[in-house]
Amino acid sequence: MTRAAVIRFPGSNCDVDALRAMERAGCDAYFVWHRDEDLQGADVVLLPGGFSYGDYLRSGAIARFSPVMRAVQRHAADGGPLLGICNGFQILCEAGLLPGALLPNAGLTFVARTVTVHVDNVDTPFTAAYARGEVLSLPVAHGEGRYVADETTLQRLHDRGQVVLRYADHDNPNGSVAGIAGICSEAGNVVGIMPHPERAADQAIGDDPGHRFFTSLATWRAERPLVST
Amino acid sequence: MTTTAPPPARNLAGEPTASLALAREHNLTEYEYQRIVTLLGRTPTFTELGIFSALWSEHCSYKHSKPVLRRFPTEGAHVLQGPGENAGVLRLPDGWAVAFKIESHNHPSAVEPYQGAATGVGGILRDVFTMGARPVAVLNSIRFGPLSEPRNRYLLAGVVRGVGDYGNCVGVPTLGGEVVFDQTYAGNPLVNAMCVGLLREDDLIRAKAEGVGNILLAVGARTGRDGIHGASFASEELSEESEARRPQVQVGDPFTEKLLLEASLELITSGLIVAIQDMGAAGLTSSAAEMAERGGVGVELDTSRVPIREPGMSPYEILLSESQERMLVVVEPDQLQAAQDVCRKWELDATPVGHVTDDGLFRVVHEGIVVASIPGRRLIEDCPVYTPDAVESEEAKARRQAHPDRGPDLELEAILERLLDTPTIASKSWIFQQYDSTVQANTAIAPGGDAGVVRIDTTEAGLAMTVDCNARFVMLDPYEGGKAVVAEAARNIACSGAVPLGITDCLNFGNPEKPAVYYQFTEACRGMGDACRAFETPVTGGNVSFYNESPTGAIAPTPTVGMVGLLEDLSCRVPSHFQQPGDAVFLAGDTKGHLGGSSYWAEILDFVGGTPPPVDLEAERRLQRFLVAAARARIIRSAHDCSDGGLAVAVAEAAMGGPSDDGLGASIDLSGYAPGVAAPALLYGEDAGRVVLSGRPDREGELLALAEDAGVPLLRVGEVTEGSAGLRLTLADAVLRWETASLRSHYFGAIPRRMERLQANQMEGA
Numbered sequence: 001m002t003r004a005a006v007i008r009f010p011g012s013n014c015d016v017d018a019l020r021a022m023e024r025a026g027c028d029a030y031f032v033w034h035r036d037e038d039l040q041g042a043d044v045v046l047l048p049g050g051f052s053y054g055d056y057l058r059s060g061a062i063a064r065f066s067p068v069m070r071a072v073q074r075h076a077a078d079g080g081p082l083l084g085i086c087n088g089f090q091i092l093c094e095a096g097l098l099p100g101a102l103l104p105n106a107g108l109t110f111v112a113r114t115v116t117v118h119v120d121n122v123d124t125p126f127t128a129a130y131a132r133g134e135v136l137s138l139p140v141a142h143g144e145g146r147y148v149a150d151e152t153t154l155q156r157l158h159d160r161g162q163v164v165l166r167y168a169d170h171d172n173p174n175g176s177v178a179g180i181a182g183i184c185s186e187a188g189n190v191v192g193i194m195p196h197p198e199r200a201a202d203q204a205i206g207d208d209p210g211h212r213f214f215t216s217l218a219t220w221r222a223e224r225p226l227v228s229t
Numbered sequence: 230m231t232t233t234a235p236p237p238a239r240n241l242a243g244e245p246t247a248s249l250a251l252a253r254e255h256n257l258t259e260y261e262y263q264r265i266v267t268l269l270g271r272t273p274t275f276t277e278l279g280i281f282s283a284l285w286s287e288h289c290s291y292k293h294s295k296p297v298l299r300r301f302p303t304e305g306a307h308v309l310q311g312p313g314e315n316a317g318v319l320r321l322p323d324g325w326a327v328a329f330k331i332e333s334h335n336h337p338s339a340v341e342p343y344q345g346a347a348t349g350v351g352g353i354l355r356d357v358f359t360m361g362a363r364p365v366a367v368l369n370s371i372r373f374g375p376l377s378e379p380r381n382r383y384l385l386a387g388v389v390r391g392v393g394d395y396g397n398c399v400g401v402p403t404l405g406g407e408v409v410f411d412q413t414y415a416g417n418p419l420v421n422a423m424c425v426g427l428l429r430e431d432d433l434i435r436a437k438a439e440g441v442g443n444i445l446l447a448v449g450a451r452t453g454r455d456g457i458h459g460a461s462f463a464s465e466e467l468s469e470e471s472e473a474r475r476p477q478v479q480v481g482d483p484f485t486e487k488l489l490l491e492a493s494l495e496l497i498t499s500g501l502i503v504a505i506q507d508m509g510a511a512g513l514t515s516s517a518a519e520m521a522e523r524g525g526v527g528v529e530l531d532t533s534r535v536p537i538r539e540p541g542m543s544p545y546e547i548l549l550s551e552s553q554e555r556m557l558v559v560v561e562p563d564q565l566q567a568a569q570d571v572c573r574k575w576e577l578d579a580t581p582v583g584h585v586t587d588d589g590l591f592r593v594v595h596e597g598i599v600v601a602s603i604p605g606r607r608l609i610e611d612c613p614v615y616t617p618d619a620v621e622s623e624e625a626k627a628r629r630q631a632h633p634d635r636g637p638d639l640e641l642e643a644i645l646e647r648l649l650d651t652p653t654i655a656s657k658s659w660i661f662q663q664y665d666s667t668v669q670a671n672t673a674i675a676p677g678g679d680a681g682v683v684r685i686d687t688t689e690a691g692l693a694m695t696v697d698c699n700a701r702f703v704m705l706d707p708y709e710g711g712k713a714v715v716a717e718a719a720r721n722i723a724c725s726g727a728v729p730l731g732i733t734d735c736l737n738f739g740n741p742e743k744p745a746v747y748y749q750f751t752e753a754c755r756g757m758g759d760a761c762r763a764f765e766t767p768v769t770g771g772n773v774s775f776y777n778e779s780p781t782g783a784i785a786p787t788p789t790v791g792m793v794g795l796l797e798d799l800s801c802r803v804p805s806h807f808q809q810p811g812d813a814v815f816l817a818g819d820t821k822g823h824l825g826g827s828s829y830w831a832e833i834l835d836f837v838g839g840t841p842p843p844v845d846l847e848a849e850r851r852l853q854r855f856l857v858a859a860a861r862a863r864i865i866r867s868a869h870d871c872s873d874g875g876l877a878v879a880v881a882e883a884a885m886g887g888p889s890d891d892g893l894g895a896s897i898d899l900s901g902y903a904p905g906v907a908a909p910a911l912l913y914g915e916d917a918g919r920v921v922l923s924g925r926p927d928r929e930g931e932l933l934a935l936a937e938d939a940g941v942p943l944l945r946v947g948e949v950t951e952g953s954a955g956l957r958l959t960l961a962d963a964v965l966r967w968e969t970a971s972l973r974s975h976y977f978g979a980i981p982r983r984m985e986r987l988q989a990n991q992m993e994g995a
Contacts, residue, residue, distance in 0.1 A: 010576055011484050013400020017670035020687070049668075051398040054484025110393050112665045113658075141397070141665040198670055204799060205673040205684055 002217060004029040005042035007072065007088075009063045014049035014085065014198065021198035022046065025214035034066040044081040044125065044217055045072055047088025049141075049196060059102060059144045060090035069095060081125035081217060082190045086142055089182070089192030098183055098192045099157070100149030105142070106175025112141040116168035117181050117195055121161050124184045126191045128220035129212035136209040138195035140173050140181075145194040147176040147183075157183060165193050237271075238602040241543065241595065244275040251275075255282035256465065261613060268607055276593060276600040279545045280608070283458070283511035284518060287775055290612040293741040294773040297751050301758045301768040307730065308767055315356040315436055315506060316426070317769020319731050321795060325685055326430045327692060328362035331370075331423035331735040331791040333774035337478040338420040342387030346371075346420050347395040347481040348553055353424040354399060355507035358490050359556070361434045361497040362426030365669060365683050366404040367396045369422045370696045370735070370789045374415025376652055376983040381410070384418050385660075386984065391481075392422070393663040398483035399490065402672055403664035404681025406696055407789075410652045413700070416779025421735040423791040425694050427685060434497050436506035438520040438528060438559045438585050443503055445517065445528060445583035446558040446565070448572055449489045452513070453538035455479045456551025466740060466778040485554040485577075492575035493556060501560065501568045508555040514548045516557040517583070518591050522609040527586035533596045534582045544595040559585065615741075619752075622745035629705055631838035633830055641908060642965050644833055645881060646975050648874045648913070651832050655979030656886060677886075678805030679721040679870050682796065691796035693727035696789055699872070702841035704785040705826045707749045711756025711788060712844040716917055717872055718792040719764050723853040724868040724920060726803040726860025727794030729764055732757075734771035734790050739783025741775045749786040757788060763846035764853070766792065801860045806887030807895065808866040812949040813926045814895055817852060817941055818919030820876065820903040822910030828873045829913035844917045848941075852918055855939035862935065864928040871919040877912035877958065879921045884949070884956055885969045886976055892969045894954040897947035900961045908960055923949055 004027040006019045015031065022029035022044075032039060039045060052063035063069070069091075076082045076097055084092040092098045105111055114137050119130040130136075149157065154177065157163055165182030172179050174194070182193030197210025245251060252262035255278060265273055265281050273281065287293060303311040309326055310318035316330035334349025354364050371388055374381040385408075396403055401424070438445075456479035496502045504524070506516040513530065521528045532544040538552070558579070560568045565581070572579035586592070591608055593601035637644060648654055661676040673691055674682035680693040697718040703710030719729040734757065739746040761768055771791075777784045796802055807814075824830055825839025859865045871879040885892035903911055922943075924932050929945060936943035950957075952969040959965075 011398070011487055013398075013487065013668060014670075017668070020670065050400060051484060051487070054398065054482070056484070109390070110397055110663045110665070112397075112667070113662050139667045141667060143394075143397070196667065196670075199667045199672075202670065204689070205671060 001028040002043045003041055004044045004046060005032045005039045006046045006048055007032050007034065007068055009034045009052035009066060011052045011054055012048050012050035014196065017198045018046045018048040018085065021201045021214045024201060032068060034068045037067050037071050039071045039075060042075065045075050047084040047091050049086030049088060052087055052091065059087060060094040063091045064095040076190050079187060079189050083126050084192040085196060085198065086194055089194055090144065092190065092192040097190050098185060099153045100147055102144050103146045103148055104144050105146055110143040111173045113173065114138065115140050115173050115195065116171045118166045118168065120166050121164045121184060124164055124188050124191050125217045125220040126213045127164055127216055128223065129216040138197055138210055139199045140195050142194055145174040145176065147180040149177065154178065160186060162186065164191055165195065236599050238274045238277060238599045240274050241598060241600060247273045247275060247278045252278060256286065257282055261285060264611065264613060268611055269603065274600055276545045276548065277603060279549050280514050280601055280603065283514050283549055284608060285612045289511050289515055291773055292612055293615050293617065293775060295614050296616055297754050301754065302762045303767050305765060305767045308769065309430065309433060312768065312770040314770065315359045317731065317733055318360060318433060319769065320430060321685060322690060322797065323688060324430050326428050326433060327425060327793055328357050328360040328428060329423065329425040329733055329791065329793055330356050330770055331421055331696065331733045331789065332356065332772040333735050333737060334420045334422065335417065335737065335774055335777055338388055339418055341478040342384045343391040344478050344480050346388040346391030348479045349420050349422045350392055350395040351481045351483065351486050351553055352507065352509050353422045354401065354486065354490065355509065357424040357426035358493050359436060359505050359507050360428065361432040362428035363494060364401045364424050364426045365671065366425040366681060366694060367401050367422065368404055368681065368694060368696045368791060369406040370698065372409040372411065372414040372419040372787065374412055375410050378415065381415065382984060388420055389660050389663055395481055395483045397665045399487045400668050402666045402668050403661060403676065404666065404683060404694055405676045408657050408660055413785040416781050417777045417784050419737050419787060421789050423696055423733065425692065425793060432498050434505065436520050436523060437504050438524040438526055439503055440561060441526065441585050441587045443559050443561050443585040444565055444581045445530065446560055446568065446579050447535055447582045448492065448556040448558050448579045449577055450482065450485050450552055450554040451536045451538045452547055452550045452555065453552045454542065454546055454550060457546055457549045466776045468780060479551050479553050481553050488575045488577055489554050489556060492572050492577055495571050496558065496568055501564050501571065502558050503561060504559040506557050508557055510551065512548065512550045513557065518605060518608055520557065520559065521591060521605045527589045527591065527605055528583055529586050529592045529594060530583035531594045534580060536578050536580050544593055544600045548593065617742055617747045618744040619748040620744040621748045625745065628838045629840055633834045633836040635834065637833050637909065639833065641912065642967060644913065645877050645967065648828060648832060648878055649881060649972060650975040650979045651828065652979050652983065654828060654873050654878060656977045657980065658977060659980040659984065673799055673802055674725060674804060679724040682725055682802050684799050689799055691799035691802055693722045693725040693794040693796055694792065695721040696791045697721060698787055698789040700785040700787040701826045701831065701837060703753050703788060705839065705841045707752035707786060708756040709841055709843055711753035712760045712846065713841065713917055714788055714790050715757050715760035715764065716844050716849045717870065718790045719766065719849065719853055720870045720920065722792055722794035723856040724803065724805065724870050725796065726801050726857060727796040728857055729766045729792055729794045729853060731766045731769050732761060732790050732792045733769055734788055736771065736773045737777050737784065737787040737789065738775055739778045746783055753786055753788050760846055763850055801863060803860045803865055803868050805869040805883065806867055807883050807893045807923045807949040810893060810949050810951050811926065812866055812923040813929055813945055814897060814947045814949060815922040815924065815932065815943055816919065816946050817855065817922060817936065817943045819916065819942055820906060820911065820914065820919065821916050822903065822906035822914040823916045824910050824914050827875065827913060827915045829875065829909065842916045848918050851940045852920065855936055855941040856920065858935055858939065859932060862931065864932050865922050865924040867923045869921045871921065872915065875913040875915050881956055881972055883921050885972045891952040892973055893952050894950040894956055894969050895947060896950050896957045898959040899946060900959050902944065902946065
């Protein structure tokens with residue numbers, strides 16, 4: 001059974017949601033407290049949404065210094081699948097595991113609604129079960145989700161297909177450059193996204209377009225028989 | 230136990246001697262001060278005077294409302310905890326229970342909207358998680374003067390940001406609420422926040438100090454000088470000087486709240502503690518005194534051990550501080566270490582500050598000196614109770630008899646557009662899109678409809694919730710208006726397919742010492758109580774907020790009701806909006822064309838008066854049962870209550886107000902409906918007990934049979950159409966048409982258009 005570690009920072013508030021989404025996808029999911037340095041043999045690591053340390057300074061700016069992040073860095077460097085959702089994405093950028101940064105929304109208010117996104121890259125452990133170009137309706141809920149990066153970085157992201165999720169043209173909720181809603185690392189194993197697929201992953205409460213983010217790992221591995229994680 | 234008499238209480242050096250003049254400065258009357266002197270058999274110390282002034286404030290003591298509140302129905306087989314605790318608790322299936330409560334934070338929000346609203350949310354969350362419940366939803370009822378005034382736009386923006394920043398950070402979804410704009414709130418906005426939490430029935434814990442020798446533990450934030458006398462501030466009228474009260478408004482820290490939430494729930498579910506209570510209004514004083522009173526014990530507090538934010542704080546300040554995110558916990562001595570370890574894990578201080586005693590005294594020691602020593606029970610129970618005269622004002626009687634003296638300047642079509650463009654009726658999406666509504670991943674019906682619905686943890690069941698109050702009805706006829714408030718809430722719950730279970734109330738009124746205000750209060754409560762009895766939805770608690778007055782007078786009486794309901798099978802839930810073209814549209818209930826107190830009169834004719842629509846409680850009950858039965862039979866696709874703006878607004882909202890990009894249309898034929906009722910009254914009258922439904926056309930017979938069995942008038946009036954077909958209403962002598970896009974622009978644009986200027990300013994500042 002795939003072992004999924006969900007990292008809990010003080011202030012994480014989508015930790016249970018992420019854990020349950022992984023469980024529904026058939027994983028053995030468990031929490032790892034931010035003070036721990038042992039990921040307990042995790043095959044996949046999730047940084048859930050929330051307001052780590054209150055995010056009073058800059059979203060994710062403190063969490064990157066948590067002891068657990070050393071283990072997370074090693075996991076990523078070894079090619080292990082790592083997904084950051086919302087605050088998790090912000091932490092990945094602050095930690096240098098993904099390029100660019102997330103600034104306050106262009107409208108300067110918190111935005112919580114359903115947005116339309118395109119799946120641009122299906123060659124990651126979290127999107128392999130989608131079709132390229134597939135259109136999804138996913139909830140967003142954030143105050144600092146405006147993705148920015150310098151020209152060179154943006155060009156590189158596009159050239160190497162590192163844009164994973166993109167807001168539909170009329171539906172960019174935060175003013176992200178090039179409509180970027182999610183990106184991956186060069187190797188593809190580290191993914192950060194602003195939308196919350198774990199909140200749209202259970203038919204009991206509605207449509208579940210987000211479910212496959214959590215089942216993609218099996219597909220991704222099957223496509224890469226030689227890669228072991 | 231040793232029997233040495235404790236030394237008498239005395240003032241610390243430099244503290245003023247208590248006197249009648251000083252008591253008056255503390256908002257105590259001469260009668261109350263004399264009562265304190267008699268009770269103690271001596272002059273109180275300065276610290277004691279502070280303690281009495283807080284606990285005998287209206288906010289803490291309910292001294293003007295107790296006799297009236299006692300007449301509410303509070304019992305039922307499913308009531309686990311009625312009024313008197315931090316929150317009411319009702320039993321749900323499979324060992325689950327729901328804790329819920331609504332509370333006001335009006336005065337703080339009037340002078341400092343952001344922090345006032347944020348700490349209002351913080352306080353209500355703590356009331357729920359101190360019962361052992363995990364908060365699963367927040368709702369709010371917020372009311373301001375018209376958005377044409379810059380001050381009201383500032384207040385709205387600040388309150389919304391405050392509610393959002395706090396709830397979003399803690400990670401509790403906002404599931405609904407109401408937003409009202411009316412001149413009556415221009416000098417005194419209302420901010421009422423409700424929290425709903427879920428717990429295992431076994432984990433229910435009460436705030437009752439027990440066990441002589443047990444330790445009192447202060448957990449959470451340190452105590453600062455903020456919010457001193459907040460409870461007293463809440464118990465006086467707003468005035469020009471209120472602005473100077475800004476330092477009495479507390480400052481919220483949602484991150485600490487989140488840690489406190491997790492630590493408290495861990496302490497409770499692990500069975501490590503005896504009792505827990507929020508240090509809310511009147512801070513350490515009320516939490517310690519109330520817990521002791523419930524347990525029939527005494528307490529001794531050592532204020533010099535309370536962790537403080539700045540040096541030199543006096544016991545008076547420490548006892549009355551309303552610094553946020555603090556809990557008082559009672560723990561047995563041999564569990565102290567384990568309890569402190571839990572708090573430390575969540576990065577919180579947990580400091581012993583006192584213990585439970587057997588002498589029944591509320592005693593405070595500071596650096597070895599006894600500064601307060603009061604018989605604890607009498608401190609709570611001897612607070613005077615007042616029953617002022619209740620007399621309806623002549624002005625109110627005349628208003629009810631009045632009629633508008635002119636007709637509308639607008640055509641029937643334009644009236645609907647104007648009503649949809651009225652901020653109170655218009656879509657509130659500008660507001661609720663700033664609140665996280667999907668965190669916790671259990672939201673089954675998001676805000677924007679009749680009731681919000683969350684799944685109960687990972688079960689098959691759901692919990693529906695709503696807050697409601699038509700204050701115009703209550704102002705015009707407090708008794709019928711009080712009934713209408715509860716009936717509307719129950720109708721909203723039933724529209725979602727849920728069975729109404731119980732209510733919490735937030736009773737916002739003016740100065741109760743005025744007979745006209747006290748009349749409104751007693752009559753509105755009588756109406757609410759009668760409705761709750763008829764629906765078997767007991768009152769489980771809530772809050773009274775008097776003195777909602779500004780120099781321009783009292784607000785319209787606003788008894789906000791928060792209601793919860795149970796959906797045994799979540800998959801039977803019913804949304805508010807039409808779902809697909811071709812579905813049949815039905816109208817349930819009777820239309821008499823009642824225009825008294827209507828939005829049509831108020832917004833189109835600029836006239837507030839008349840008799841509000843009477844409420845037939847038995848008919849409402851039948852309607853609720855029918856809605857639940859129809860939902861269970863899975864033969865309806867939507868249900869939407871007719872309220873502000875009447876039938877035309879309800880049909881328009883159901884058709885074009887949904888979340889889909891283009892909305893839907895509807896073709897409705899009312900040509901043979903309610904004969905004898907004139908067009909404006911038919912379209913815009915606000916008769917109670919009516920619901921617009923849509924359902925599968927092939928199940929029409931079943932639905933009509935179900936209605937007949939239930940004794941509910943039900944008529945098929947049309948069908949759902951594509952959005953491109955617009956809205957079409959056929960009357961006996963006219964056919965009215967609207968384009969969906971135009972209606973949507975009015976409905977969704979009303980609030981953003983009015984807030985634009987403010988937003989533009991914010992953008993410039995960025």
